[in-house]
Amino acid sequence: MTMTGPDRPLLHELFDERAGRHPDRVALRDAHGSLTYAEAKLRSDWLAAELRRRCPRPGALVGLHLERGADVVVAMLAVLKSGHTYVPLDPSYPAERLLFTARDARLALIVSDQEVPSELAELPVLRLDGLDRPDGPPAAPPMAPDDVTPDAPAYVIYTSGSTGRPKGVRVPHRNVAAMVRACARRYELREGDVWTLFHSYSFDFSVWEIWGSLLSGGTLVVVPHATAASPQATLRLLTDEAVTVFNVVPSVFRHLTRAARRADAVPSALRYVIFGGESVDIRDVRAWRETVGRSTRFVNTYGITEATVFVTYRLFTDEELDRAEDAPGGDAFAFDIGEPLDGWEFRVVGEDGAPVRPGETGEIVVAGDGVALGYLNRPELTAERFPLLPVPGGGTRRHYRSGDLARLLPDGMFCFAGRADDQVKINGFRIELGEVEARLQDAPGVRELVVVRTVSRIGEPMLTAFYTTPDATARGDGERDERERSERLAAYARRALPAHMVPGRFVRLPELPVNPSGKTDRKALSAWQGHAPRPAATTR
Structure with missing residues (x-):
């Protein structure tokens, strides 16, 4: 599958191009119903027009305080169509955390489908549950053609901060479009694939779930929070919705594997399980294949919010998964970072900045199409973590210093080796x-x-x-x-x-x-x- 679209890689324009090609295909489905690509485009156009009325100057940061559902994605499209940047404000987060994000981002407006916490009352709020749902298109286009460029930030996602202060990562349209295109070259994605929005939209895995599905012509099933918290309910949803592409962290997959052993029906349509965020336990993958079947392909990824979700790709082969645990090489392949996506570059360097030698451990530094714009309102931290570094052949290039460690094995494989600081990954x-x-x-x-x-x-x-x-x-x-x-x-x-x-x-x-x-x-x-x-x- 190849991803086509306008010459300018703006996410909303790429979506509208898809909507023009297959308007009647279901784009979004949640617990309340479905929206076709044409219906999602119409709703987002109307909301974008309202956002432009309230925030006429492009470049504002707009908070999204919405329960999981189709409206989350419609609101994202509308914010982008109005020339602005969306900032997730997951209602399940503590009000104090939401207040910090709103103030740090200097939000111009919050879009919500419910009463916002009293801490956010100082900001203007647009309530979706109070808006009409018109049948026809808005009288005027939601935005002028040149309001935004591919280098404008599409979203700001806040990640954990070592000093007690979270930091907002600014990611432009261009990066997300490049990430979807690069993954489309690696995966055999199909128009009509069924994906899940399984994760919180405050978690960067959701960026791939949303735009990977919509920009490739798939159907995105928005998973309710209560369903995602239950392995049995998740397994039923994967089965009933005939999901074909599922993104999950390994610790959650372990519980799904256990639930599959006791289930009356299993998700036999599932073509891809894409892991991220943690090390994979190959025993869980093998148990899934024994229970569900061998048609599912398993991919491990290494990724960072500051490098636009994914950096590398590693497909587990049948030969590796069929190998006995005590065979030569064992399950070491599960820790292989894999190959960088097309347009992404990563190196593992020592304290002197030189590439590590076999047996040595160094820091992963990333360059290329995925490197974010930096941290919102944090110029000193941005300069520290996004430096210009020398590249082979001369010259310098902007990199992201990940703080992640990798070890170079004699066979040339890089294995993940933890963190250089006190950052950890849980679920x-x-x-x-x-x-x-x-x-x-x-x-x-x-x-x-x-x-x-x-x-x-x-x-x-x-x-x-x-x-x-x-x-x-x-x-x-x-x-x-x-x-x-x-x-x-x-x-x-x-x-x-x-x-x-x-x-x-x-x-x-x-x-x-x-x-x-x-x-x-x-x-x-x-x-x-x-x-x-x-x-x-x-x-x-």
Whole structure:
């Protein structure tokens, strides 16, 4: 499949071109019904005209505070058609986090389908549930042809910040169009494929789900939050909707594999499972093939928000998946970063900036079509993380310093080797531990607090917060008191942080361990195996 469209790679124009080619094909489906490409174009045109009336000067940042549904995508199209940039404000995030995003982005307007939190009352709000749904096109085009260029930011997504301050990543139209085209060359995508919008639109995986589907002529099924939280319900949706392209983080896929073993029906139409955000456990892939069948192809990716979702592609072959675990080479291929997408470049360099040699570990730096515009209103951080670096053959080129590590193996394969700082990935979300700590340090009854990545009792990655209190040793309280302390701290965390950043376990210690340098021994805490209070409930 090849992606065609206007010469200027503007996302809304590429969508309108698709709508002109097959207006009656279903573009979006949610729990309330379906929209054809023509209907989605009409709705987005009307909303764009209203946005231009309220924000006449192009280049404004518009917040989207919408429940998961077709209107999320319609609103994105409308914001782009009106010459503006959309900023996700997932209603499931804490109001305090939404307020920070709104103020940091200096939003001109919020589009919502519900009452916004009182913290956002200072901003003008356009309520979709109060707008008419006209049948005909608007009287005037929603935007003039030259209002925006492909280098204008299409969206700003906020990622975790190491200082406790999230940072907004500015990604232009050109990058997203290039990413979809590059992936279309790697995948055998078809017009009429059925995709899912499985992830929050505040998570960059959703950028690929939305635009990958719509710009290739597919149907995008918007998955309700409650369905996405249930492996059984997700499996039923994949089956009932005959989904063919599914994007998922490996830890979620593990639960789907277990659910498939007990299901009456399985998603036999599924052609692609595309992994991202975490390392893949090949045992889960093999279990899926045993249960569902061998027709599904599995692709691993390495990606970064600052490099427009994906950087590399790695298809798992049948020969690799059929190989015994104890065979030569084993399952090492699961950690292979893979090949860069066409137009993307990545290198692994040491502290001196030179490429690493076999056996060495270095930092992944990315250049090419996917490198974002930088961080919103953070020029110093942008200069630090998006430097001009020398390239082979002479000269310099703009790169993104990922902070991710990779090791070069003797056979030339690059294997992911963790982070150079204290950033971790949990359930596909990139999380700066420093941000979580900064938000929880002020919790009542906490003296010191450290958050580390640990492993749950069933072997899955999770965040654990270790803390001390100012008044007593941890040994003095009973189990009930410890549980109540943990539940209060968890409740505080849920008010201050998005659900994916809330630690799954809170452990009170008499004191935090230190290493010979006198610093908190995070390695010892990560390996901690002591008896913990019962984990406080969290939402996902």
